[in-house]
Amino acid sequence: MQKPVTLPITDQKRFHLSINKILPFLIPVIVILFWQVSSTLGWLSSSVLPSPLAVLQDGIKLTASGELPKNLSISLYRATVGLLIGGGIGFILGFINGMSNTFSLLFDSSIQMFRNIPHLALIPLIILWLGINESAKISLVAIGTMFPVYINTFHGIRSVDPDLIEMGKSYELTKRQMFFKIIFPAALPQILVGIRYALGVMWTTLIVAETISASSGIGYMANNAEDFMDMETVVLCIVVYAVLGKISDLVAKSFESLLLEWQHTGRSNA
Amino acid sequence: MNDSMISIKNVNKIYNNQTTALHDVSLDIKQGEFIALVGMSGGGKSTLLRLIAGLEKPSSGNVTINSTDSKSLMRVMFQEDRLLPWMSVLDNLSFGSKDKNTKAHALELLELVELSDYADHYPTQLSGGQKQRIALARALMTDPKILLLDEPLGALDALTRRKMQDLILDICQKQNLTTILVTHDVEEAARMADRIIVMKNSTNSYEENCPKNRNAGQIGIVADRVLGEILEENELQKQTA
């Protein structure tokens, strides 16, 4: 009888793992240190770029006053609702068109045409229709995130290995089983690629929309600070966006490794 | 007047209007019979199995399956393992069904193919031969009436191969299955089958009935004769080329 064996991780490998954890942070840390030193020594005028410490102090001040949390949460709300609506519509359209030739003939070319319009070009139109209230921002995010999810869902479903579908047929799987046991899991990696891409689009859209027309949100905060020549807050908002983007990427990645566990077992990939 | 389980009449199969995979194949297979299908690569063996399984339509001619019950009638073990990479070995056998009996049955079959310790592994963690045995176990899960095996043991070492041959024979005899086994190993064909069919020029040109309770010597003789038939086609092809 054969038994599977697991080899113990050697010390050398552990050392490697901890180095790998540190490595990605090396460059950001060096850049920030250099930046701080330049500001302290006066190489970098605070009217060009405020020092990291000044930005941090500004962040603490705005958090204490409640301004940053308030604007942050409104931005998060718009991003999430927009993504859920856009991603939901994109997934449903991708699903329908992926599963049915008739529907894809009917819808796909129109969707592709619409997709080629940069969605930010719709801002004036949407403001005219919906004013500057929440629905305008949410619609823009929804339109922006819909397409990446649509395209990747559609493609993912269309490129399922036909051999596996044939196998499912010969094992008399029902339509439902066929979708949940074969088509959906096979398309999932591609769908998740679409969602990750949509997360990027989501933040960019929101920044632009909030900068152009809003009375709250991080984009508004940055725009407002610009009017008062408040450099620290402008930079702070940029940093907040960077952090938000990184966090959503990490969330997406951990979702991926959770849902696609099967892809990461068995292959000792570096 | 026809007591055959599978009856194939004047079947032609042409892919994409250009590749003739099968040419005028007629064949009757009796209930409970064990057929071995041999022949050169590209000779149409897999195509014939797919036509019998109803996964492909003949370009002309008829394939008839004579059976009253239609549920779980046929099981195919494909030439490629076609395991679902996102399911554990156990779930691949049961397609994720949570039914207690299904699970018990799956574990039983894993025991038979000697892979009990791999129930929770994913297919990517298995060797080629192990994957093949899982695919074999999956084909045996639902007690079919007809078993279509496309090179089920090609990736196995001699010892495991012999054990799996005996396992297949045992199951087929106990359940009185009608079986078609595609193989490149003429010894295997001569050892296992009641009847060997050689595919030549896209048709079943030669048949060999194997004696019951054959000994090693008889197996060798049958295997040699079948191999001779296959080689003859090779010679013919060389001459026409």
Ligand SMILES: Nc1ncnc2c1ncn2[C@@H]1O[C@H](COP(=O)(O)OP(=O)(O)OP(=O)(O)O)[C@@H](O)[C@H]1O
């Ligand atoms: N889906 C397909 N589309 C087009 N041509 C095909 C297809 N499947 C098989 N063929 C062609 O039909 C012929 C017979 O193929 P088949 O797979 O039945 O051979 P085989 O006897 O199973 O070969 P092997 O022993 O290598 O598995 C080959 O010439 C092949 O190129």
Ligand SMILES: [Mg+2]
């Ligand atoms: Mg084949």
